[in-house]
Amino acid sequence: MVLLLTACTSSSPSATAPTRPSFTPQAGDHELTLSSGGSERRYRVHAPAGYDGSKPVPVVIGLHFYPGDGQGMQEMIGLDAHADKAGFLTVYPDGVNGAFNALVCCGQQDDVAFVKALVDELKSVWKADPDRIYLTGISNGGDMSLKLAVELPDTFAAIAPVSGGFIGTKASEASYAPKSPVSVLTFIGGQDRYASQFDSGIQAWQQRAGCTPSAPAAVPGPAMATRTVAPCEDGSEVVVYRLPKMGHSWPGAQQGQLADADAGVAATDLIWEFFAAHPRLRG
Numbered sequence: 125m126v127l128l129l130t131a132c133t134s135s136s137p138s139a140t141a142p143t144r145p146s147f148t149p150q151a152g153d154h155e156l157t158l159s160s161g162g163s164e165r166r167y168r169v170h171a172p173a174g175y176d177g178s179k180p181v182p183v184v185i186g187l188h189f190y191p192g193d194g195q196g197m198q199e200m201i202g203l204d205a206h207a208d209k210a211g212f213l214t215v216y217p218d219g220v221n222g223a224f225n226a227l228v229c230c231g232q233q234d235d236v237a238f239v240k241a242l243v244d245e246l247k248s249v250w251k252a253d254p255d256r257i258y259l260t261g262i263s264n265g266g267d268m269s270l271k272l273a274v275e276l277p278d279t280f281a282a283i284a285p286v287s288g289g290f291i292g293t294k295a296s297e298a299s300y301a302p303k304s305p306v307s308v309l310t311f312i313g314g315q316d317r318y319a320s321q322f323d324s325g326i327q328a329w330q331q332r333a334g335c336t337p338s339a340p341a342a343v344p345g346p347a348m349a350t351r352t353v354a355p356c357e358d359g360s361e362v363v364v365y366r367l368p369k370m371g372h373s374w375p376g377a378q379q380g381q382l383a384d385a386d387a388g389v390a391a392t393d394l395i396w397e398f399f400a401a402h403p404r405l406r407g
Contacts, residue, residue: 149250151175158245160238167217167242168194169250172208180253182212183246184399185239187265189382190230191222197265200380206396213250217242219264226267227292235268236275243279255404260284260395262374262382266310267291270329277303281404282360284309284395287316287372287382290325301332305360305405309398311391313370313384326364330354335362347388359405363398365389 151171157164175181184207188197194216198204207214217239223230246252259280261269266288273283283306294300308329312322330337334357340350347369354362367375367387374380375387 147249149175149177158238158241160241161234163220165217165220165238165242166194167215168198170198170204170207170214170216171250172211172213174211175213177251180251180256182210182256182258182399183215183250183252184212184258184260184396185215185217185242187217187224187259187261187268188219188222189263189265190219190224192265192381193218193222196380197262200377200383201260201262201374201392202377203260203392203396206392210396210400212256213246213252215242215246224261224264224268226264226288227271227290227295228267230264236272239272240276240279243276256281256399257404258282258284258399260286261288262286263288263372270295270308270325273306273308274300274302278404280306282307282309282399282402284391284398286311286374286391287313287318287322289318289322290329291318291321295325295328298332301329302358302360305356305358307360307398307402308362309365309395310363311365311367311370311375311389313373313375313387314366314368315371316373318372323366326362330356330362333358333360333362335360337362337364340366343389345388347386349388361402365391365394 154169198216220233225231225235259269266285269283269285270290335354337352337354343349349367352364370387373384376390377383
């Protein structure tokens with residue numbers, strides 16, 4: 125395990141305070157920590173073969189469900205295979221006590237500050253490309269991705285909440301809206317008990333961002349899935365997959381607590397395809 129810790133320095137040459145250990149980013153899987161809000165927060169980084177930190181690289185951050193952790197997210201969604209082929213970094217933070225403080229739950233920690241610090245660390249240490257930082261998440265992590273897109277403007281080029289939504293008291297306020305262009309790809313299961321809330325939430329997002337949805341188009345296959353595309357006034361785009369046979373799941377995942385291999389689409393494939401086509405737009 126590689127630990128990335130906050131430095132402690134002193135002007136006194138005789139001081140015995142610990143110093144930050146040297147760490148050279150490199151290919152492979154790394155378990156790291158970052159000081160935020162007075163505690164050490166954990167996250168995992170997967171860097172593809174050939175990564176050497178010599179040039180800016182895209183980054184996808186994946187936020188887990190509640191209760192969960194970054195390792196479970198990493199194993200379930202299978203995004204690392206795309207990272208290895210396309211040459212980007214994947215990052216999987218752990219929530220406190222298995223949760224992120226998102227729009228409707230869970231916890232009291234300042235996860236907005238944590239993710240901001242994490243993004244800063246990725247840019248300074250791992251050479252993350254500021255124009256290609258992306259965010260996905262499922263359930264509690266999906267809700268959190270929408271919160272972060274609003275509260276950390278000009279940070280993420282695009283987000284992809286899966287079985288998560290723009291919901292809760294804060295999201296119901298008309299002024300709570302993205303302040304900079306951020307494209308959104310989302311997946312809503314028709315058998316999800318939160319489906320109507322997720323639908324209402326993405327409609328509110330589109331209204332506030334001035335997006336005009338297309339008529340639903342059928343997705344080939346037996347799952348009866350549909351896809352809508354909504355270009356927005358600020359140049360961003362909102363794409364919604366509605367999967368009437370799916371519950372609260374990650375469509376296409378082959379393993380994990382919220383996997384649904386038979387949902388009709390492979391969310392992970394579609395997410396990277398969407399991210400690759402949506403670099404950051406300047407607001």
